[in-house]
Amino acid sequence: MPTQWTTAVPETSNSVTLECDCYVHQFGAIAPRRRDSYYETDMSDAEWALVRASMPMPAWMESRGGRPEEYCHRDMIDAVRYVVDNGGKWKAVPRDYPWWRAVYDFFRRWRAHGYVRELYQRLCRADRLARGRSAEPTAGIIDAQSVDGADTVVTSRGFDGNKKRDGRKRSILTDTCGDLLEVIVTPADVHDSKPAPALLDRYMDEPGRLLKLIWADSAYQGQPLADAFARHGVRVEVVQRPDGTHGFTVLARRWVVERTLGQLSRARRLNRDHERRPDHHEQMVWWAGLITLTRRIAGERRHWPDRRPGRRPGPQLA
Incomplete structure (x- = not known):
């Protein structure tokens, strides 16, 4: 049964002004308070407003089992963002976040139900409509990236002889704006073209997809690959590097997926693969993409610490 994504609206007004409007604070039993500390990865109020509007409805609110959660949803998402962006261990989650085991269980629960992927795609569709585009893209770009694996990566591991990487490879499909599709x-050690059919199947098997054209590099060639894409009515167009060029060259269309x-x-957390399971690595990619997406939609930009508005500059060296 498909997951229902709705936004709850309280039936009666609450005389208490809540500092956080997540489901747990509004309808749960924990005190209406917010964490005081601030980290670079924490969501701004504008980012949280975007995420809050697309949050999944907890099972306990729809009488589908389970008990009310004990930790703020906003704090949980901020804690996962902290791990993904800073590359720390789960046990190294700062103590002013919820307990690390609760944060990890939250990550696993969202992985099991595909919540972060659905949240990303809902935000992406809304952003495309706001920019005057159709909600579903008709063209995309595909590429792959190899990354070294830590000693914790004991399964689904190989050596990429071309990039000299011993670990895993993540293949991504984006739209023409660079937003993740799959x-x-x-x-x-798997060739770039091998996971492409499965990547497209996973995306196109969902109803409402309109993808018709994919740009790729020269690795995505061959009749078997073309036949696999033709099953979904998708055409592959290879963007070749101009003859005689050396070093870095900006290539039409392909520069978007490279960005x-x-x-x-x-x-x-994505610079080196530490995940024991490949599906956990996939979730890390979605979480990293979500950080970029919400910051862009909300108009947030990274600042150096001494250039943040309202913050005093640090001491100057003599």
Whole structure:
């Protein structure tokens, strides 16, 4: 049965002014308070307003079982963002966040139900409509990126002889704006074209998809790959590097997916793969993409600490 995504509205007004409007604070039994500390990865109020409008309805609010949660949803999301962006261990979650085990269980629960992927895609569709585009893209770009694996990566691991990477490979499909459409993780020794059919199947099997054209590099060629894409009515167009060029070259269409891969690499949890399970690595990619997406939609930009509005500059060296 498909997951229902709705926004709850209280039937009666509350005389207490809540500092947080997440479901747990509004309808649960915990005190209406907010965490005082601030980290660079914490959502701004504008970002939280976007996420809050698309949050999944907890099962206990719809009488589908379970008990009311004990921790603020906003704090939970901020804690996961902290781990993804800073690359820390789950047990190293700062103590002013909820207990690390509760944060990890929250991450696992959202992974099991595909909540972060659905949240990302809902925000992406709303953003496309706000920019005057159709909600569903008709064209996309595909590419892959290999990353070294830590000693915790014992399954689904391989060596990419071309990039000299021993670990896993993440293949992504984006729209022409660079927003993620689908993600799949394989061993690094798998050729880029091998996971492409499964990547497209996972995306196109959902109703309402309108994808018709995909731009790719020269690795995505061959009749078997073309036949797999043709099953969904999708055409592959290879963007070749101009003859005689050396080093870095901006290529039409392909630069968009390269930018997205670069943005994902800003999340330190993705610079080196530490996940025992490939599906956990996929979730890390979605979480890293969500940070970039919400910041862009909300108009938030990263600042150096001494340039943040309202913050005094640090001491100057002599």
